[in-house]
Structure formats: structure tokens, C-alpha cells
Amino acid sequence: MRLITHNMLSCNIKGVANGFPLLIEAGKVIEKEVDFNPDFLRHMFAKIEWKALVEGARSMGYAELPEDSPDATVLDSDESFLKKLHHALLELHLEEGALVCPETGRKFPVNKGIPNMLLHEDEV
């Protein structure tokens, strides 16, 4: 699981009001290099929840992103920023660990890179 996916997932247990973003418990993180696509990154920058991304990346051992969402002008002026964004969004994989609901503490296990978001019968 990479961090774009993490940016969309939330805990949908019945009655949970703040199930986003899920906390990451990183067991094993791997990095895989992929092609750099600046246009895609600019497009994604406008859509992602910045705070969820920064915290997610940090939990996975990557602390290079600025705490506060930078001004969009940085996308055209600062290639090193784009490279960091690229790495965080597309090259970090959570292989083993868990996603944890921020409200209830319910753990969704991640095995072989696949988060199991299935809810139990008494949670729907």
C-alpha cells in the first residue's frame, strides 16, 4: 500500500465520526523506484490531504516533507520539492503493519502490502 491509497481510506465503522486519516503502524516498509512524472504530481498536490500525507510518510520513516502545505507556486519553482512528493506518494510501500482508526483504535492489518479493511458484522 502506498500513500495515495492511504489518503483515501478511512474507518467506516458504524458511529465513527472521525475515521480519517488512519494512523500507520509500520512493520516493514519497502521502496521501489518509479518514473518521475511532474504533471501528475501537480495534479495530485491539489487533491490530497496534506496533513494525512505528511503524517503517513513520517510513520513510514520519511520525514522530508514540510509540516504545513506549501504554496502551490513551489510546484513550478522547486524541483527538489516535487522529488520529495514523488518519493512519498509513489515509492514508499507499507508491506507489513497496520492502519489504525484514530477514534476507536481498531486495527486494520496490512499483510503482503494489502490492507484488510473488511468490517466485522457488529461494526456495520
Place this chain on the structure above:
Amino acid sequence: MKMKLKQLESLLGDLEQFSNPKVELEQYPTGPHIASRMLFTAENSYGDITDKVVADFGCGCGTLSVAAALLDAAYVIGFDIDPQSLETATINAEELEVEIDFVQCDVTKLELKGQIVDTVVMNPPFGTRKKGADMEFLSAAMKVASKAVYSLHKTSTREHIKRAALRDFNAKSAEVLCELRYDLPKLYKFHKRKEVDIAVDLWRFEPRQI
């Protein structure tokens, strides 16, 4: 390099399919012929795949996910409820050296944050075993896609699908792109004939912008 339709079809022909299909989930493999045409049309006629975020609902062994990745989608996510299928899908992605995220979940209960997904591609259950499963998938897909949903449905349900999409699922447009033959090999005991050949429509739905 631009991938040709024949190349795509041939690559998809090598993928592993369900080893133990589960009847309650209506697990039918998406054949390489249909999968390649579906994704090729989505890209060549509408530009909905390359450089886009593509989600595959009920991805099974990942045929449509892999096809999207081969056509250079920027990010592909496959969702399925069945862990065995996802395991096969992971192997298929590795085999063809494409990066795909897989998530185990019930697609019909999925609520994704934000507007990140551009395009949903899917071969949903036809709703013959569990009535209405096809509509639940379509409803979920329309909530997630910001650009378009591509889906396969039985031709016999065409009017019903169109009406529901426009009236209930917030579709701006619902269009049948082509009619295909779906050759189902005899997978289950209740199939009396050796092969079941059904007519399916390839649909393109556009969500209304919110």
C-alpha cells in the same frame, strides 16, 4: 511507446485466473479479449487511463487493473473482498512488472475520501446470484469516480441500468459503447451447458460534477 491492442490482449492472456471460483461472489474471469477492448477504448477514445488514477472495483485476479497499468495509468488501485483473488492479482502484477495497490474490502460499503480517483473500471457481479449486486457496484463506483466509470452489464438489463444511472446514481451521461459476447467456461456445477455465452454491454458513465 504506445501499446497496441493486440499486444495488450496477448499480455493479459498470460494472467493467472481464479483457481477456485466462489459462486456466491460470481467470480468469472474477465477474458483478455473483453478486458483489452474495454481499457483500450477508455484510453483511445476518451483519454481516461494514461496518467490517471484508476480504481478497479471487484478486481478479482486483477485483469483490468493490470490492463490499466500497462496503458500507463499513473496510479492503479484494485479493491476486492476475496483474499485469495488478491493474492493471485499481486502475483499477476509482479509477473508483468507493474505497480498496483490492492485493498481488501467490501466495495459496496466503500467510502473513499476526496476526489482522487479519476476513472473506475469494473466487471461487477451480474447480480444473478445476489440480486442487485450489479447495481450496488455501480452506485459505489459513481460516488468515487470524478471522470468516468466503465462497466460491463448484461445486455438484457440495458434499460434498467440507464434509468438507474441517470435517476439514482448521479450520472450526467450513460452510454453503451459496444455489445460484447461473454464466453463463460463451465465453472460451476449449475452451468448445464459446456459454455455459456451471454451478451454484455460495455458502458461508459460520466458523473455529474458536484
